[in-house]
Amino acid sequence: MDEGEHTSQAGESGEDNQASEGSSGVNTDTDVDADPDTGSDPDGDTELDPDESSSPSLSSSSSSSSSTVSSSSSNPDFEPDRDSTPSDSTPTPATSSDSTGTSPDATEANVDLGSSGRDRSSPDVDFDGVVLDDESDNQGLFDDLLSGEPIFENKEVLRPSYTPHELPHRNDQINRMATILVSALRGETPSNILIYGKTGTGKTASAKFVSQELESTSQKYDVPCEVEYINCEVTDTQYRVLAQLANTFIEKNQQVIADRLDRLRDLRSAADDDPTTLSDTKFSTVDDLEAQIAEFEADAEEMEEVPMTGWPTDRVYSTFFEAVDYHERVVVIMLDEIDKLVEKSGDDTLYNLSRMNSELDRSRISIMGISNDLKFTDFLDPRVKSSLGEEEIVFPPYDANQLRDILQHRADISFKQDALTDDVIPLCAAFAAQEHGDARRALDLLRTAGELAERSQAEIVAETHVRKAQDKIELDRVVEVVRTLPTQSKIVLFAVILLEKNGVHNINTGEVFNIYKRLCEEIDADVLTQRRVTDLISELDMLGIVNAVVVSKGRYGRTKEMGLSVPVEETEAVLLSDSRLGDIENAQPFVQARFDN
Numbered sequence: 001m002d003e004g005e006h007t008s009q010a011g012e013s014g015e016d017n018q019a020s021e022g023s024s025g026v027n028t029d030t031d032v033d034a035d036p037d038t039g040s041d042p043d044g045d046t047e048l049d050p051d052e053s054s055s056p057s058l059s060s061s062s063s064s065s066s067s068t069v070s071s072s073s074s075n076p077d078f079e080p081d082r083d084s085t086p087s088d089s090t091p092t093p094a095t096s097s098d099s100t101g102t103s104p105d106a107t108e109a110n111v112d113l114g115s116s117g118r119d120r121s122s123p124d125v126d127f128d129g130v131v132l133d134d135e136s137d138n139q140g141l142f143d144d145l146l147s148g149e150p151i152f153e154n155k156e157v158l159r160p161s162y163t164p165h166e167l168p169h170r171n172d173q174i175n176r177m178a179t180i181l182v183s184a185l186r187g188e189t190p191s192n193i194l195i196y197g198k199t200g201t202g203k204t205a206s207a208k209f210v211s212q213e214l215e216s217t218s219q220k221y222d223v224p225c226e227v228e229y230i231n232c233e234v235t236d237t238q239y240r241v242l243a244q245l246a247n248t249f250i251e252k253n254q255q256v257i258a259d260r261l262d263r264l265r266d267l268r269s270a271a272d273d274d275p276t277t278l279s280d281t282k283f284s285t286v287d288d289l290e291a292q293i294a295e296f297e298a299d300a301e302e303m304e305e306v307p308m309t310g311w312p313t314d315r316v317y318s319t320f321f322e323a324v325d326y327h328e329r330v331v332v333i334m335l336d337e338i339d340k341l342v343e344k345s346g347d348d349t350l351y352n353l354s355r356m357n358s359e360l361d362r363s364r365i366s367i368m369g370i371s372n373d374l375k376f377t378d379f380l381d382p383r384v385k386s387s388l389g390e391e392e393i394v395f396p397p398y399d400a401n402q403l404r405d406i407l408q409h410r411a412d413i414s415f416k417q418d419a420l421t422d423d424v425i426p427l428c429a430a431f432a433a434q435e436h437g438d439a440r441r442a443l444d445l446l447r448t449a450g451e452l453a454e455r456s457q458a459e460i461v462a463e464t465h466v467r468k469a470q471d472k473i474e475l476d477r478v479v480e481v482v483r484t485l486p487t488q489s490k491i492v493l494f495a496v497i498l499l500e501k502n503g504v505h506n507i508n509t510g511e512v513f514n515i516y517k518r519l520c521e522e523i524d525a526d527v528l529t530q531r532r533v534t535d536l537i538s539e540l541d542m543l544g545i546v547n548a549v550v551v552s553k554g555r556y557g558r559t560k561e562m563g564l565s566v567p568v569e570e571t572e573a574v575l576l577s578d579s580r581l582g583d584i585e586n587a588q589p590f591v592q593a594r595f596d597n
């Protein structure tokens with residue numbers, strides 16, 4: 001999901017919600033393994049090859065060289081030299097004479113004043129009781145941080161909101177989009193396009209890149225062509241989509257009318273001075289001109305913005321229809337996360353939009369839908385499905401080598417020269433390829449590694465920072481998944497944590513259920529059946545929070561044995577931050593109760 005151009009943007013953590021993709025999605029091992037299948041590094045060496053076909057291989061020598069660098073740079077004795085000349089990008093601290101605007105003499109006076117208290121008798125200096133360079137007023141909190149050589153040249157380039165100018169490995173898809181959309185520049189209606197691909201495969205970035213090119217070319221050749229971007233995760237109902245489009249077009253129309261009125265009013269002044277001015281225009285008399293001005297003024301007056309709620313949908317639709325058809329143009333409506341719209345409010349919006357062309361007089365619209373759910377068209381009305389999917393473009397996941405190129409392009413502009421050891425980019429690429437070739441994940445990893453290096457005052461980003469960044473991102477993800485669990489699942493998870501904290505290994509379902517029951521009683525929650533609790537445990541297993549295996553107990557049947565797959569302390573803290581679970585003051589007695597049953 002990207003920053004919406006016309007929408008208010010949902011909070012963008014830069015994290016995709018992959019937690020539901022199984023236990024591998026929540027790997028909190030501090031040691032990143034060489035083997036994606038086993039999740040362990042039995043050899044204990046640093047050889048990393050998560051993607052055999054294309055992944056980078058990091059030798060232990062590179063890791064040792066980088067650790068040399070990081071250990072020297074994170075030396076605890078490291079003391080920034082405050083007297084040294086600040087680097088180009090380090091702001092020069094203002095001296096007291098700069099900041100007060102006083103003369104050098106005044107600065108000297110200030111030095112004296114520092115020792116002798118405040119001498120208000122000096123005629124040149126009126127410090128008004130404030131001595132800016134007094135040590136006690138500025139303890140150098142920020143000076144120390146600023147004096148470190150910054151690692152980043154421009155960190156924004158690594159953020160999801162940045163639209164890159166180059167999109168390596170997406171030429172084919174970009175060219176296909178361009179080939180389809182070029183008809184808009186010929187005044188024809190382009191076919192509707194559906195773009196599919198997993199998260200982070202560059203769908204939005206590529207579509208926005210093509211849109212920008214389309215709009216700038218249309219300005220160059222003076223062909224009316226516009227692209228409207230809607231993020232359907234935020235704008236997820238027919239009313240909101242139509243209202244947002246209507247208001248965007250109304251705003252644009254007002255601008256068009258204002259420009260036309262300016263020109264006509266200029267013409268009228270010229271005609272007042274010299275009536276022959278009108279001979280080159282379509283107006284035979286000043287009255288005709290006046291009438292046209294009055295008509296535009298009335299149009300501008302009539303255009304009423306759609307409120308964000310409250311109108312009947314057909315009124316919103318007709319307002320949008322009139323606004324878009326106000327003058328000749330081809331409009332491409334880009335519906336990002338289109339599956340979210342269909343999921344939330346069915347396919348009415350798409351049905352209405354896709355049949356509009358037959359009724360529009362002056363304008364034409366074309367739809368570009370973007371989705372990471374390949375199956376969402378199954379829920380569409382067959383007419384909508386065939387109209388929407390006139391052209392389909394698939395964005396395959398990136399492999400490790402492609403991710404490396406993408407990261408290198410960004411790193412060149414976002415980091416200072418030589419700020420990365422050689423293994424940083426391959427390692428970030430390898431980690432991201434291990435998941436599902438997600439460029440967003442790879443960029444997050446690189447940015448977080450840079451930030452961690454910066455925070456530890458290292459001068460260079462090394463392999464260890466990438467590994468720490470990977471752990472941090474994983475932990476953030478776990479925290480998010482746990483935080484958003486339903487209360488019943490949280491109670492079940494809390495029961496597992498309590499058992500684990502008390503040294504119980506191979507926890508079985510019965511044990512969890514006993515503790516769960518008592519926790520429910522304590523916080524006055526409904527008690528589910530043991531069967532239902534077993535289902536919740538399976539869900540936690542699927543989310544990668546617990547690791548459960550079914551074991552046979554011979555003639556006593558089968559049971560599930562489980563352990564926690566996430567860090568205990570952090571997970572417990574997240575659970576206790578829930579207002580209901582936070583009420584459990586001392587859980588120890590419940591665990592003891594396990595032995596009573």
Ligand SMILES: Nc1ncnc2c1ncn2[C@@H]1O[C@H](COP(=O)(O)OP(=O)(O)OP(=O)(O)O)[C@@H](O)[C@H]1O
Binds near residue numbers: 016162168169201204
């Ligand atoms: N080929 C590429 N070159 C440079 N940056 C890329 C490339 N592909 C993706 N990115 C970057 O990766 C991030 C995610 O890309 P984008 O938002 O386009 O993915 P998406 O496929 O639309 O994902 P989602 O379905 O989750 O919205 C963005 O910061 C984007 O700039």
